[in-house]
Amino acid sequence: MKRWVMAATTYSIDRLPRRIVAKQRLQLPLAAARVLKPLDLVEGNEPRIRRQREHHDRLSLKMPTPEPQVDLVDRLDRIRTKLERLRAADSSFSVFGSDAHQYRLRPPLPPEALSDLEKHLGVQLPDEYRLFVAQLGDGGAGPYYGLIPLDDHDLEDLTQPDLTRKPFRWTAAFNPYDWDDPCSQEDVWCDDEDDSDEEMAEEGNREEDEEAPQRQIILGVPGALYICHYGCGIRLLLIVNGQSCGEVWRDAQNDDAGLRPECDDRSRHMGFMDWYERWLDESLATIGPPQQDSPEDPRNDAQEPSY
Structure with missing residues (x-):
């Protein structure tokens, strides 16, 4: 099994998506000079990746945001x-x-x-x-x-x-x-x-209308x-x-x-x-709050504390 290291990414021919390598499997050994790109950069694949990201963003908006916990x-x-x-x-x-x-x-x-x-x-x-x-x-x-x-x-x-x-x-x-x-x-x-x-039985003198013990x-x-x-x-x-x-x-x-x-x-x-x-x-x-008596302040007698 041959490996190609291109664009700082290691790929295995057997692990590449079939739709990418099916038509070029025989030509890959002769295309060493070509640069294999990650899946989301392969030419013609951008629309699908964009749709996946948009779908992920929509799902993220639906997810409830957890309330921050007070420390x-x-x-x-x-x-x-x-x-x-x-x-x-x-x-x-x-x-x-x-x-x-x-x-x-x-x-x-x-x-x-x-x-x-x-x-x-x-x-x-x-x-x-x-x-x-x-x-x-x-x-x-x-x-x-x-x-x-x-x-x-x-x-x-x-x-x-x-x-x-x-x-x-x-x-x-x-x-x-x-x-x-x-x-x-x-x-x-x-x-x-x-x-x-x-x-x-011991409480035989219990009144008739008295409720029996549970x-x-x-x-x-x-x-x-x-x-x-x-x-x-x-x-x-x-x-x-x-x-x-x-x-x-x-x-x-x-x-x-x-x-x-x-x-x-x-x-x-x-x-x-x-x-x-x-x-x-x-x-x-x-x-209510602690009471602070102050005879010099007439407001103490004029206003009752609020509870």
Whole structure:
């Protein structure tokens, strides 16, 4: 097989398009002085190449242009500033749950400790949460009763490595009570029917119109890291494995309300930083700016602050 190096391009006779070499295959060895050009420069081929490029340009115009992502470090700086403003504005801890954390974050996790925890959980943490824990703080100030520290498991042991290693399988709100035969589903715990019958028998003095107790069904949520406690057994979790990874969901199983994603005003599922910053914005809007009393300025008495 002969090769010809012409116009800084290497060609193999057997690899050239047949329509180019079919009529000249026998003459090619005698045409060494001729310059073989790339395919798009071959004489008579320009119209086809031009049509291909025009078609490609039309397709490019139809492709949606991705929105530029805000740099996570810039978002983290913005969150830090808002948290400092909230701490200064709410010295009396009037925001729900704030007296538990007092707007203080625990120290960030060193890279080695963070990597060890990821190995323990069997997952790589979502970028937003990982950056928050590594640069801003590991637990403390946050929505409701604050963020649960990553390096100290929650008191009820809801975050378990054997569950975080399994993928989260849902993209929309659901309730295990609505499933067909939920007790046969994976990772579902149900109280024993015999125990429920005994409890009902012991309560023979129950009024006739009183509703019988419902069988308890609890899903051990796979692929989830519990990050926040709302109270009354309702918790917020971060999806770290499987579908919806990076989103914040609300676990209201204790209230028989199932699980649902946290959504913004446009019903879009929220990631960790969106969820955290929404809490900051709503809290700041609720309490307003810090009050600075100045008796010398009569405007303080004449104009009420705008909330």
